[in-house]
Amino acid sequence: MKLAVNYSLETEKLVKDSVIDIDMFKCPDFSKELIDNAKQTKPCYVHFALNAGDNQMNKVNWTAIEALREETNTPFVNVHAVAFVKDYPDMDTFTSNPVHINRIIDAVIKDLAPVMDKFGAENVMMENVICRGENENMMRAIIEPEILSEIMQETGCGLLLDTAHAQMTSKCLGLDVKQYISQLPLDQLKELHITGIQPDNKGRLHDSMPMTDEDWDLAKWVIQRIKAGYWQEPWVAAFEYGGVGPIFEWRTDEEVLAKQTPILYELVK
Template sequence: MTSISRLPSGAGVGLRLPQIAEVVATRPSVGWLEIHPENFLANPHATELLTELSQHYFISVHSVGISIGSVGGIDRLHLKRVRALVDRINPVFVSGHLAWSTYGGEYLNDLLPLPYNLEALRLIEAHVREVQETLGRRYLIENPSSYIGFRTSMMSEAEFLSELVGRTGCQLLCDVSNAYISAQNMGYDVYQYIDSLPADAIGEVHLGGFTVEEDEASPGAELLIDTHAAAIAEPVWNLYAHAIRRFGARPTLIEWDNNIPLFAALLAEAAHADEVVAGTMALEARCADAC
């Protein structure tokens, strides 16, 4: 399995198709770029531009279509196409979600929740192994944003992810915003959640914006929706600082997929992430000295 000896310094941003020509033309200063391979597989022109960018930037491939949680199995044709893109641009990370998206040959275009029990764990273990063998590299699994849980869950999400890491050798992509959203929506302590994750397995961190709606399931209460359509909220920045204290500095990515602002606004969010890391690490160092 390929070992990653190179890592980006500084926060990166999600690169979406409407921005790619601008980024090729202006070559902004940014730590790294992350793409969804599904946006490129049927777009040779965008792939050509991405290949050019891969000569100048670290690229991360973040799949939304490799459905590791589906009982119907992995879509091998899709995985093969992702592999071809990975071979072409040699990304620094390849990641996906703890979720399922396909059923009976249909692709449901959403990241759907899973019960956390042994049956799901065994299935996902097999699928992560298949993905890692096909890609020839370690896969990173992202914690989902949750609105719904299952009565059939037998363990917490953090326990499930820790077990998956132990069984497959995969890494984790800790989406701090997803953690915050899930904890708010499902009613648990997000700081305890972060503390329960296996720190050594965290290979990457995501930050993204959410929107707030009334929770129709609990009138009068609020529900956080993972829209990636807004700036990162203050409580998420605070949680990010906690995550950095717990995990150490990790390659961090800003996601913004809807109501996409000017690229400069994304770069500003990335710069703020770098400031949070620098401030947190400096504080940690002072505390260590004082101790």
């Protein structure tokens, strides 16, 4: 299992100065220039901004994705399994109606079809997203382990486990995060994302934050389960802290990276 860290200028500097050791950078798909810069310091792979379930796959530039994947030797094409509330105005956010559930499942599978046709189901993985509950943007059904398992069983694609997403979902919905994660299809685990979560001044949780003791406890538990052989070992564990652009720059601290990356490296290795 390799260790990757979100590409940022701060992370790049720490690697060049031999302050931290990592295997590779995790890069977004929106800037080839960024990827070219990252490759000069460490190998990198691409995380794609693809959603399965919102009927937008017809707008995807597949040629660009194929080129980035080939250039970086990115082994998997990731998609985010989504069911946006706005796309289901006739449903309750917490619906358990089998007809409604099947509509959500069918929408995800429909969007997965072109991705699997182009890259092969064995090279595609779905990431668990965040459901914050009523009056928010995501239907609860799409984060339910049995529904994700059904989609993966029917399609043959794998799982990208984001521990912060699972943690935020569990806190918002009143679930036990370890029980929740344990019910996911971890025999198909392909990639792991780890980062901290913290509330803003209004109490709203955000991910891609520095790790807290609670975050470390969850990360250690997940990695121990993998190393003990209970779950499939993913090809990479990515520390999703830091990044580029206005979304990430305000939460990219060189001191945090210098302190926390070696801890995660030791856990993974």
